[in-house]
Amino acid sequence: MNIEICPISPADHAAWLPLWQGYLHFYQSELPAEVSAMTWQRFLDPSEPTHAALAWRDGKAVGLVQWIFHCTNWSVESSCYLQDLFVAADQSGAGIGRLLIEHVYAQAQAAGCSRVHWLTHESNSDARQLYDRIAERSGFIQYRKQF
Template identity: 60%
Template sequence: MPDVQIKPVTPDDHAQWLPLWQAYLRFYKTELPESVSQSTWERLLDGSEPTHAALAWKDGNAVGMVHFIYHRSNWSIHNACYLQDLIVAPEQRGTGVGRLLIQHVYVTAKQDGCDKVHWLTHETNATAIQLYERIAQRPGYIQFRKML
């Protein structure tokens, strides 16, 4: 594992978070208005919001990012945790940073009373799928959506 520290974001981390967020959006070939990114950042810092973020730090630079959201479930008394966004800087991929970020979410969500962590990835994201199949179960569900 690399010499990396995983830490929740703080207000001082915006300049390190934003390039990772923008890289994540580019990876998924999407664009969001600046107002959405600003609102996301504000929610990540607001303790009353169910959304959280952490950065992976190496040598004073953020080299990975994860966002996760707690939500109710009709199938459990406890909350679940949706790992929504995860990215590792290209030069750090394959070094264990992604695994550390996911493990951070596992530990944090469990400490906060969640009983499950779940996430999605695109079917073409073969590198990430290799990691995910080693650290989680693939339940076989197919996602459907309709934008409103």
């Protein structure tokens, strides 16, 4: 498997957008175009705490990962929230998801973070098989209130 994980660059928007839209579709979500445009701009702004990388195979972007560094009240060090992870359906099972997560692990360690954490939907059984092998389940249940 010849997969390269690279931080996004301004030239990668056309490769990123279909993966981003595929991720949103997977979770049966839609966002206004201006939200996706702002998300993309944040990745390119070095003052923002959010980052992204693409997985490339044979010159084609086949996966994305997006993460945010943030302060925490539970540690002196920052934490890293792996917010979005997506691999194209025709690449499933090729180990790309694991490589993307390991990329975030390396970025978080280099930034001095004490941990990486993320959420997934309970129905995402394929991804959960991987997650159960490479991380620990916290046992916490998420609650949210949209405004």
